[in-house]
Amino acid sequence: MTKYDKILIFIVLIASISGIVAVNSAALNYNNLYAEILINNELYKKYTLGYGVDETIVVESEYGRNVIRVDNDHVYMQESDCPDQICVQMSKISEPGEIIVCLPNRLIIMVTGESGSIDTITR
């Protein structure tokens, strides 16, 4: 094994590891997360999470009034006029599949995601 072999191995090692890191971070970007607000099982609004979103959404429907905060990568219920206040006490959600429900106001907030996975065929 010559000196140049070692240099080549080193370069390839660095390049492949940085490539893997770059691909992984790019795959996270593909993996968009959305916060969906449903009222009475109908989509009311949809927000893309991440990218520094900072919004307060006031939802006034025939069932009641809710104030929802979307803070960058997580969502939570700030205020609600429902009697039990369970939705306000629920923790912040940020992962796909997590859900906040305000049953008296028939309001559901859920986080959904697109998977950016890749299928490969090699042999």
Next chain:
Amino acid sequence: MNRNRKYIFLALLTSGALILSLIEGMIPFPFVAPGAKLGLPNMITLVVIVLFGFKSGMTVAILRTILFLLVAGNVAGFLYSLSGAVLSTIIMAIAYRYFSGLFSLIGISLFGAMAHNTAQVMTAALVVQNIRILSYLPIMYLVSLFTGCFVGYATIFIVNNLQKQFQIMKWS
């Protein structure tokens, strides 16, 4: 070495490469990357390039893939293995001819393994019409580092022994 001897040697090496690719298919590869292989037939290609030159190397590589198609009956994999074999042979021949002063056979076999992976993934991207498959390349490169070093080491031993053999054949 006269022509007949050369052809016999090439035929023997081709059948050896065919058997190696069959054995390789039986070895489960214990790494994270699915589809990664040891690249044992590359060993033979490199040996032929070193001992007989680029033309013979290309012949052996293409013959090996066609024979493997006939033996294993894996039509879907034929395009991938053919493109990989052709590109890696070209790259290894160039590397051996112009950079053999810089790199030992280990470095050259590394080039070959990387070219093999590149060609296969490119072919896959063309077949599936999805450029995102290229994101598989860095992982394959990382795996090919190990397999390429292994194949290079093995090739050094084979080449040494075969060269001794040729010396004996010259004297006899």
